[in-house]
Amino acid sequence: MKRVVITGAGTINSLGHSVPDTLEAMREGRCGITELEFRDVERLAIKIGGQVRGFEAEGRFNRQQMSLYDRFTQFTLTAAKEAIEQSGLVFHGDLAARSGVVLGTAGGGVSTWDDNYRSVYEDGKNRVHPFVVPKLMNNAAASHVSMEYNLKGPSFTVSTACASSNHAMALAFQMVRSGAAPAMLTGGSESMLCFGGVKAWEGLRVMSKDACRPFSANRNGMVQGEGAGVFVFEEYEHARARGADILCEVAGFAMSSDAADIVMPSKQGASRAMAGALADARLDANQVGYINAHGTGTAANDKTECAAVADVFGQHADDLMISSTKSMHGHLIGGTGAVELLACIMALREGVIAPTIGYEEPDPECALDVVPNDAREAKVDVAISNAFAFGGLNAVLALKRI
Amino acid sequence: MSISDRVIAIIAEQAVLEPSDVTPDSTLEDLGIDSLGLVESIFAIEEEFDISIPFNANEPSASDFDITNVAAIIAGIEKLVAEKV
Numbered sequence: 001m002k003r004v005v006i007t008g009a010g011t012i013n014s015l016g017h018s019v020p021d022t023l024e025a026m027r028e029g030r031c032g033i034t035e036l037e038f039r040d041v042e043r044l045a046i047k048i049g050g051q052v053r054g055f056e057a058e059g060r061f062n063r064q065q066m067s068l069y070d071r072f073t074q075f076t077l078t079a080a081k082e083a084i085e086q087s088g089l090v091f092h093g094d095l096a097a098r099s100g101v102v103l104g105t106a107g108g109g110v111s112t113w114d115d116n117y118r119s120v121y122e123d124g125k126n127r128v129h130p131f132v133v134p135k136l137m138n139n140a141a142a143s144h145v146s147m148e149y150n151l152k153g154p155s156f157t158v159s160t161a162c163a164s165s166n167h168a169m170a171l172a173f174q175m176v177r178s179g180a181a182p183a184m185l186t187g188g189s190e191s192m193l194c195f196g197g198v199k200a201w202e203g204l205r206v207m208s209k210d211a212c213r214p215f216s217a218n219r220n221g222m223v224q225g226e227g228a229g230v231f232v233f234e235e236y237e238h239a240r241a242r243g244a245d246i247l248c249e250v251a252g253f254a255m256s257s258d259a260a261d262i263v264m265p266s267k268q269g270a271s272r273a274m275a276g277a278l279a280d281a282r283l284d285a286n287q288v289g290y291i292n293a294h295g296t297g298t299a300a301n302d303k304t305e306c307a308a309v310a311d312v313f314g315q316h317a318d319d320l321m322i323s324s325t326k327s328m329h330g331h332l333i334g335g336t337g338a339v340e341l342l343a344c345i346m347a348l349r350e351g352v353i354a355p356t357i358g359y360e361e362p363d364p365e366c367a368l369d370v371v372p373n374d375a376r377e378a379k380v381d382v383a384i385s386n387a388f389a390f391g392g393l394n395a396v397l398a399l400k401r402i
Numbered sequence: 403m404s405i406s407d408r409v410i411a412i413i414a415e416q417a418v419l420e421p422s423d424v425t426p427d428s429t430l431e432d433l434g435i436d437s438l439g440l441v442e443s444i445f446a447i448e449e450e451f452d453i454s455i456p457f458n459a460n461e462p463s464a465s466d467f468d469i470t471n472v473a474a475i476i477a478g479i480e481k482l483v484a485e486k487v
Contacts, residue, residue, distance in 0.1 A: 045454075207458075220458055220460045220464070264437070299461065
């Protein structure tokens with residue numbers, strides 16, 4: 001089995017348009033959640049979200065590209081560019097033939113669906129743009145990344161709701177570890193902040209109207225975000241041979257299915273995924289210094305997740321740090337694990353733990369060190385990143401300092 | 403049908419029971435309605451009466467809308483319907 005390392009990272013989200021900007025915001029505990037701005041927002045009960053600001057597609061992409069790139073693809077390409085430039089990789093020959101792209105998204109081109117349904121149903125038009133289908137399809141982003149960077153190996157899109165990115169990164173990891181691919185572009189993207197995208201979530205009655213306060217006793221629900229996170233996963237010897245700057249090692253992963261309920265989380269399913277990731281990475285639970293929580297800020301997730309952590313880590317649960325950066329960037333749904341992996345990389349590489357902001361009141365059911373409100377300096381050797389999706393599908397990644 | 407009968411019909415349908423099995427002091431738990439069933443019932447009631455019910459599944463007790471039992475739910479809806487006019 002090969003070792004797998006990360007040699008490039010890119011992002012765009014409500015905290016920043018790059019990795020350095022995002023990490024700075026996480027260090028400072030800034031909140032990217034604001035009043036939403038888009039057509040018909042006044043008809044929503046939920047009017048806040050982690051919306052990407054100041055992102056002008058015009059100027060970045062030409063007219064032909066614009067007609068093919070939904071906002072989730074635009075986010076993906078922006079993040080992929082940053083990640084590939086950082087890695088220094090140029091794909092040609094055998095490297096290009098064997099390297100691919102595995103990305104996660106829950107909804108794909110949601111705003112393209114929204115705009116075109118509006119056009120035919122509300123505006124009564126009988127004709128839509130010829131590229132609606134290639135623009136909205138869930139694999140559009142992965143395909144455009146493969147075309148842009150000449151990635152001709154295994155490429156596809158994974159859609160497992162809120163765990164999409166983690167499932168995608170786990171699969172990319174497996175491909176590099178097995179030797180099937182020398183490098184993989186992976187991560188995920190989501191752009192659901194449009195009228196239909198928020199209205200659908202509103203119906204479930206689990207959204208907060210004011211803030212995302214994970215683990216806080218007065219938490220009252222989740223807040224949506226948008227954006228992308230993309231990484232270059234590379235075989236260790238390949239990275240070393242070319243003198244690449246290695247951000248951290250991806251040491252293992254596990255996936256599990258609750259096989260129980262379509263929306264309610266399960267402590268057993270979450271525990272099995274965390275314990276499985278450690279076993280896969282051949283790590284002891286006591287080595288874990290930081291957990292990037294799924295931490296949605298709903299009543300059900302946070303207490304279930306804390307109970308699962310207590311089960312898996314025993315006494316050590318009181319010594320480790322666990323934070324939810326969703327408090328800052330919101331829940332990026334299918335892209336969330338990718339953006340949250342950045343907090344793990346920051347913990348391992350810079351020794352800075354991103355906080356859980358908006359924390360106001362301790363909850364006895366979430367009695368862990370949730371790094372409330374202020375970032376903290378700490379040396380961390382191992383971090384894990386949790387994602388527990390609707391549908392009971394869980395994916396946890398384990399990362400190591402290098 | 404009265405507001406009460408209409409609400410009971412919706413709750414009974416959600417619980418897969420006859421309306422006669424739904425009494426004012428039945429709790430949702432008694433009727434076998436879980437949190438997802440509750441959210442669905444609230445949606446159906448909002449549609450039936452064209453009202454908005456203030457209910458957040460994260461903090462049912464903090465909502466102004468009392469869901470202790472069927473009688474409380476009916477009273478809450480009668481109030482919202484009266485306020486609408």
